[in-house]
Amino acid sequence: MKQDPLRFGIIGTSNIADIPRAPALQRVAGVTLWSVLSREHARAEQFARKHGAMSPHPAYSDLSDFLSDPQLQAVIITSPDNLHGQHILQRARAGKHVLVEKSLVTSHEEGAEIISACRKRDVKLGVSMHLRWHAAHRKLHPLILEDGVLGKLRHIRI
Incomplete structure (x- = not known):
């Protein structure tokens, strides 16, 4: 029996959402772009049309309305870093899975709160580190950490 695709929403309509993320959803079997949230409703509508969002109501400018859609199963967050925490917490508390662009959040305390909320609701949380590999x-990596060619590692700030 054919399974319905996993329905993703995208929060934010920046270049990172427009160029790699939304097209990736079109290429991956078993997932679909369901809806889009942007601060500007017209921008959300344009983005949803361009990328073929499948929801009967694909464009939102209000976070609460976007998150209240029971058909939405997972979210990709491409909003500005200072909004990540708010967006992740609301999705986690609703039991929806989250993929967020780096950085996860802007403070250790906010990160701990998010991890706790995701664990409580068994929410999968991923951080997109597209250049990691x-x-x-x-x-x-080996030049710094293994061979020492570039000298001794003294400090890493994450």
């Missing part, structure tokens, strides 16, 4: 990064 980039060829240049893979080449630098």
Whole structure:
């Protein structure tokens, strides 16, 4: 029996949402772009049309309305970093899975609150680190950490 696709919403209509994220949803079997949230309703409508959002009401400018859709199953968050915490917490408390662009949040305390909320609701939380396995990064790793070619590692700030 054919299973319905996993319905994703996208919060934010920035370039990261427009260029890699929404097109990726179109290429992956078993998932679909369901709806879009933007601060500007017209921008959400344009984005939803461009990327073929499947919801009968695909465009939102109000976060509460967007999150109240019972058909929405998972969210990709591409909003500004300072809004990530608010957006993740609301989705986690609703029991919806989240993929968020880096950075996760802007403070350790907010991160701890998010992790706790996700664990309580058994919500899957992922942070998109699209360059983590980039060829240049893979080449630098042994030069820094294993061979010491670039000197001794003294500090990493994350």
